[in-house]
Every structure is written in C-alpha cells, then in structure tokens.
Amino acid sequence: MESCNCVEPQWPADELLMKYQYLSDFFIALAYFSIPLELIYFVKKSAVFPYRWVLVQFGAFIVLCGATHLINLWTFAIHSRTVAYVMTIAKVLTAAVSCITALMLVHIIPDLLSVKTRELFLKNKAAELDREMGLIRTQEETGRHCALWMPTRSGLELQLSYTLRQQQNPVGYTVPIHLPVINRVFSSNRALKISPNSPVARIRPLAGKYIPGEVVAVRVPLLHLSNFQINDWPELSTKRYALMVLMLPSDSARQWHVHELELVEVVADQVAVALSHAAILEESMRARDLLMEQNVALDLARREAETAIRARNDFLAVMNHEMRTPMHAIIALSSLLQETELTPEQRLMVETIMKSSNLLATLINDVLDLSRLEDGSFQLNIATFNLHAVFREVLNLIKPVASVKKLLITLNLAPDLPEYAVGDEKRLMQVILNVVGNAVKFSKEGGISITAFVAKAEYLREARPPEFIPVPSDNHFYLRVQVRDSGSGINPQDIPKLFTKFAHNQSLATRNSGGSGLGLAICKRFVTLMDGHIWIESEGIGKGCTATFIVGLGIPEKLNESKFPVLPRGSSNHVLANFSGLKVLVMDDNGVGRAATKGLLLHLGCDVTTVSSGDELLHAVSQEHKVVLMDICTPGIDSYEVAVQIHRLYSQHHERPLLVAITGSTDKVTKENCMRVGMDGVIQKPVSLDKMRNVLSELLECGHQMSSLARV
Amino acid sequence: MPRFHGQSNHAPVDIVNQLQKQYVDYLSSLFHEGVLDDQFTQLQKLQDESNPDFTVEVATLFFVDSDKLINNMAAALERSPVDFKQVDADVHQLKGSSSSIGAMRVKNLCITFRSFCETQSYEGCLICLQQVKNECAVLKDKLQNLFRMEQQIVGAGGSVPLMD
Secondary structure, eight states, rough: OOOOBBOOOOOOOOOOHHHHHHHHHHHHHHHHHHHHHHHHHHHHHHHSSSOHHHHHHHHHHHHHHHHHHHHHHHTTTTTTTTHHHHHHHHHHHHHHHHHHEEEEHHHHHHHHHHHHHHHHHHHHHHHHHHHHHHHHHHHHHHHOEEEEEEEEEESEEEEEEEEEEESOTTTTTTEEETTHHHHHHHHHHHHHEEOOTSSTTTOOOOOTTTOOOEEEEEEEOOOOOGOOOSSSSSOOOOOEEEEEEEOTTOOOOOOHHHHHHHHHHHHHHHHHHHHHHHHHHHHHHHHHHHHHHHHHHHHHHHHHHHHHHHHHHHHHHHHHHHHHHHHHHHHHHHHHHHHHHOOOOHHHHHHHHHHHHHHHHHHHHHHHHHHOOOOOOOOOOEEEHHHHHHHHHHHHHHHHHHHHOOOOEEEEEEEOSEEEEEEEEHHHHHHHHHHHHHHHHTOOOSSSEEEEEEHHHHHHHHHSSSSSOOBBTTTTEEEEEEEEEESOOGGGGGGGGGGSSSOOOHHHHHHHHHHSSOHHHHHHHHHHHOOOOOEEEEOOSSEEEEEEEEEEEOOOSSSTTTOOOOOSSSTTTOOOOOOTTTTTEEOOOOOOHHHHHHHHHTTTTTTEEEEHHHHHHHHHHHTOEEEEEEEETTTTOOOOHHHHHHHHHSSGGGGGGGGEEESOOOHHHHHHHHHHOOOOOOEEEOOOHHHHHHHHHHHHHHHHHOOOOOOO | OBOSSSOOOOHHHHHHHHHHHHHHHHHHHHHTTTTTHHHHHHHTTTTTTTTHHHHHHHHHHHHHHHHHHHHHHHHHSSSSSSOOOHHHHHHHHHHHHHHHHHHHHHHHHHHHHHHHHTTTTTHHHHHHHHHHHHHHHHHHHHHHHHHHHHHHHHTTOOOOOBBO
C-alpha cells in the first residue's frame, strides 16, 4: 500500500449499491440547485414578497444541501483528503444554515397562515356589505316617495298626476280638495310636515314591516301667463294650487330639517314655473294646430271663391254677348223705324221703345263694367288723347238735352289746362258725361256750369276729404272738374248713399228720371282707378248741388310713345306747306276713297299715282316714290303682307319709300300690327287736309322713324 | 262765318250776294240734317284752280259706285242661299265711299246694315238696303241742287263760299 493520504470509503465497495447511491446523489444535487433558481425567478416576477431574508436563507440552505450531495459523489471512490475536508466544511455549513432556517420558520409560518385568514375574513365582510347595501336600496326605494297632486277641472278634487315611479300607482287616484290637512298646506307658503297617514301621503298600501318616514307637503301655485312680470318674481295671485308631497324612506331615522324644508320650498317654486311652462307649451301647440287647420280651410275657401269669380266672369261674358245681340237688333230696327213714315202715336211708341232699349243697353254695359271693376280685373286703357276735345264732345252730346230743358251750359277750361293728356279717354268721358248728365237730369231750370282746371297743391290740401292728398309730379298732373247746377239739390244726409250702388234717392226728381243707380258707383270706381276722388256737395233741397272730381292724368312727352326714339324737332310749328313734286303712291280699292285721297295729295302739290290692289302696288312701286299710302281697311287684301314685301324689295333704308297706313279703326291692335310689319306711320280716317299735311311733313323731316300719329 | 275765295266778277253784287246766301243756307241745312258731314267740307277745300271740279268729280264717282254696289247687293239678296259675306263686303265698300265723301246718313245706314249682315238677318238686310237706296237718291238730288247753285254763282261772277 502506498501512503497516498487518501481516505477510503467507510464500507466496502459494492458496485450496484454504489451505483444507485451515485445516481441519487447526482439527481438530488441537481434538484437542490434548481429549486432556488425557480424561487428567485418567480419571486422576481411577483410584485410583492415580504420575506426576502427568509428566501435567502432558504436558498442558502438548499444550495448547501445540494453542494453536500454533490461533493458526496466524489466520496464513493477513493478520494483525496482535500475532498474530505471540503465535504466536511460543506456539511458543517449546511448544518448551521439549516438550524437557523428552522428557527426562522418558527416565526414566519404563523404569519403566513394569518395572512390567509385575514384575506378570507375580508372577503366575507365584503359580501356581507353588498348584501346589506342591496337591502338598504330596496328599503330606500320603497320608502322614499315624491308625488304631485293637481287640481281637477272642477276644482273639487286633487288628482295624483305625477309620481316618481309611474307603474306603481294608478294615475287618476283622487282625493277631495277640502281636507283639513290640504287646506292647512294651501294656506301657508311654507313646506309643512304632515302625517304619513293622510290620504295624500298614503300612496301605496303599507307593507307591514315598514314604518312610514316623515312626510312633507308644500303647495305649488299654478301660474297663468299673466302672472309673469318681466321684472318681478311671479306673484302668487292665483287661487289654484297643486300639492307636492315628499316622503322620506321608511325605516329611516332621517328627519326633515329646517334647511331641507327651505330647499323643498324653493323646489316647489321651480316646479310651479315648470308646470306653467308645460301648460303654455301645450297651449301654443294647440293654437298652432288650430291655425294650421284654419289656414287649410281659408285656402280652400279662397280657391272656391276664385273658381266662383271665374265662373261668374265667364257667365257674364257669355250673357253679355247674348244680351247685346238682340239688344242691338232692337235699337237698330227702332232707329230705322223712326226714319219711316209714322203716325204721331206710332212715333211716340217707337221713341219709347228706343229710350227703353237704350236704357237697357246702358244697364247691361254698366253691370258688366261694374262687376269687372269690383273684382279688380278691370284695367284702364291708357293712351294719349285730346283733353279739350273730350270736354267739347261732352258739351255737344249734352247740348240737345239741355236746350230742350232750356238750361244754359257753360264750359270753362283753364288756360293752363294741357291740350293733351295721358289716360283712359273713354272712361274719363264717361265720368264727365255721367256727372254732367246727372246735373242736367236733376235741374229743371237755370244753368249748369262746368269748370276744369289743373289742381294745384293748395287746392289739393283744401280738397275734401282731407285724407286724400295727391301729389303732382313732373310727368303727371291732377285735373279738377267741378260741375255746378241750380237744380233740386240733395239732402245732405243722403249724400253718403249716392255712391252706393243700387241705392235709390227717393226724392221727387228721380222718380221720373229712372236710372239704375249704378252710374255714380261706376264713376267712383273709375275715378279711384285713376288715382283720384269724387264728391258731391249740396246745401239742401232746392239749393242745387256741386259735383267735383279730381283725377290724375299723365303729361304726354314730346313723342307720344316712349318706345320710339325721341326725335329732335326743330320747331313743332314748322310744317312743310308745299310738297311739290313729291311722288306718292296711293293704294285703295274703293274708288271714291282713292279719288278723295288723290285730291288731297294733289292739293298739297304731290305727284300722285293710284293703284287699287296690292299686286298693282308692288308692280308700280319704285325708288322714285317717296311715300306709299295704303288703306288697310280693305278686306281681302293683306296690306301687311304688302308692307313686308316692300321691305324685302328695299333692304336698305334710304332707298325705301315711307309706308303709311290709312285705317278707320282706333284700337291698339291695328297700330301694333302696323308697327310689326314696319310701317312708318299710321293715319286715322277721316283724313283732313291738315292731318295729311302734318303727317307728311313729320314723316319727311324725320325720315324712316316710326312716329305714332294715330291721333293727329 | 263763311269765307270767300276765288275771283270776284262784274255782275251786280246784290244778286251774287243773294245767290251766295241761298247757297250757304242750303249747305247749312244739309249739314244740319246730317246728310253731309265735315268730310264734305274737306273735299270742298281741295278744290282750287288746278282742280276746279274736284267735288263734282268725286260726287259723280260716288254715285256711279254706289249704284253698282246697290245693284250687287240686291242681286245677292235675291239669290238663295244668301251670301251674306258678299253683301257685307259690298256694304263695307259703300261705307268707305260714303265716309270719304262725307255722306253721313248713308254711312250710318251702312253701319247698321253691316250688323244685320253679321247676324245674317235677311229681313234686316232688306230693310237696310231699301233705306240705303232711298238715302242715296235723296243725297244725289240734294247734291245736284247744290252743284247747280254753285254753277249759278260762278255764272253770276261770284265765288263759291266755303263753310268753316
């Protein structure tokens, strides 16, 4: 044996047993080393771990144990003394650490165990609290309550209108209003505690275990719109109140405190405002619905009225025509009859027939006019006309009647009255004629004086009635006509009725004169349409009367239509007197008319050629002819077509002869047609020498520009 | 007031004056009765040295024309069916002629006549036609008188007075 200083194993080496021990030791060591690693790993992962020292100790203990077993591996075989020493040290250390750990654990383990119990305890407690909360809540719900009682329409009962939870109580539950407790609450503006047993508080049937909490009631004034002043708080001037009831939860020890009562009062006021707002809103919604319905109804009525008016107009138009035709036959034949030989009796009869039929014709015209006037579909025919001529014509028309009655008619036209004016000539004449006619009708003797002048501003201010103040301007003036008669006069009381249609003045004078009563009404309408006013003054029966009217008329410009370019006229008096050598072509299919026109032109010195048809005209016309006069009344010859042809032949203006139409019609349509085909002028029959002279001189001065000469 | 134009001559002034006064009265009566109107005066104004018989010429033309038209109308009214359009056209012509010459009554009758044509009233047309015929005859007669007087005046050396 060598002296190797080695240590021999305790017992003899048994191969199998040793092998097993060897392996086990190895695995133990492995496990012992890995456990602390795992511990460290997981502890690092976890957020909180209060026992670090314990962990270190434990870790050390395990590591050392592992080391011991590891070193043990070497002791199965022969090993050196060093190994033995290491082994020993390791074992010693392990022993030490294990003992310390064991001692430490004694303190720690109870702690650990107690944490667990505390946790369990807390969990239990939390569950218990939850349960309790649930209970309390249900208690609260069943116990606390708020209700609003509104007075019914009759005012004798209070009806449960609003509650916190609708489905619990049948709404419509009522209590009589004159309970003492309710009166007590209504008579004070404070919140009062009331007994929970009073009918207003007992909303639910009490479940046995609940002791009702305290109840407070406060009155809520129902405000009307008028209660709201802008600056003040609404005054409690109304007698109607609602009742707001607040109940504390049952089983609650809470009491109503003073500040809480004040709060309740404030809330009650707010509730009052809210209620009135709701009422107002409801009211306005209802009003709006009503208005919409009314609108629809009005619309329908309007449409029906329009349909009715249209139907009436159609009817009137048809009836008008139907009525006028036989009327015309009667008038025409009676006038023819008058021309024949008749016995005096027969003549009288025929005259009566004529008068009656004239009256009837006038009535028909009046009715149609008035109905058109009334529904506003009437329009004036505005044109330029000779104002002086209108008065002269009225005078001519009325002179025969006046002279029969031996009345003296005087006409005074103011010197500054313009000769031409723009307006509706026919209707103006109708008005003047009506007024003058009335004057003549109601006068048995004496005279009628007609004065016409331009109304100045001073006159206008004095004019009665004072609310009518027309303002003349640059392009129109106001014509004032006054008709004074010395006839039977009118009772001042009857004056307002004069202009009412169909109202008859039952004085002696009217019984013989007849008349539909429409005349003055129509005059008034016309005058109003002409932007004027008409009135009658009389001092009484037998003192005559004065009829005055003012109408607005336009002032014609130099040229009658503004559409046409304003022609510079050197002097309006400068008229060519001699057209010697002027070549004129005249077309007229009527032999006599041709001769007359030719004579006229010859007298003026023209060189006249005449043709009797459109074709002849087109053949005869040449550049030498300066003027072509065409009679466009001839049926069968389309003079307009001829004019168009001439235009085509002479495309350049300065070569084309001037085209003038001679027509017997006065309506606008003819004039428009002439303009349309390019006529340079229009003359109206009957043609006088002066007229022809004026027309020709104007045309020749102004060249190829259309001047409207219809009324020259 | 009547105006005078033309040359004066050597016959005794009284006779000329008397003739002229007669003429003026006659012409005035024609205007007054409505046989003639202003248009006739216009025609008279056109008469001058270059055209001394203008009025007579035009009047003659008128009577020839109107006779023809009246005959046409009578013939048309005798046919059946009556062609009212044709009659209307003729009346229109007559109306034009009469208004050109200043025959007021004839013109008015034509207006009435036309309305009967429009309503196609046979009796009315017949009546009117008769009236027109009569009236034209009257007019012819009176104008012939008038022209005769004019010739007398001119023959006596005076000048025909013009109405205003």
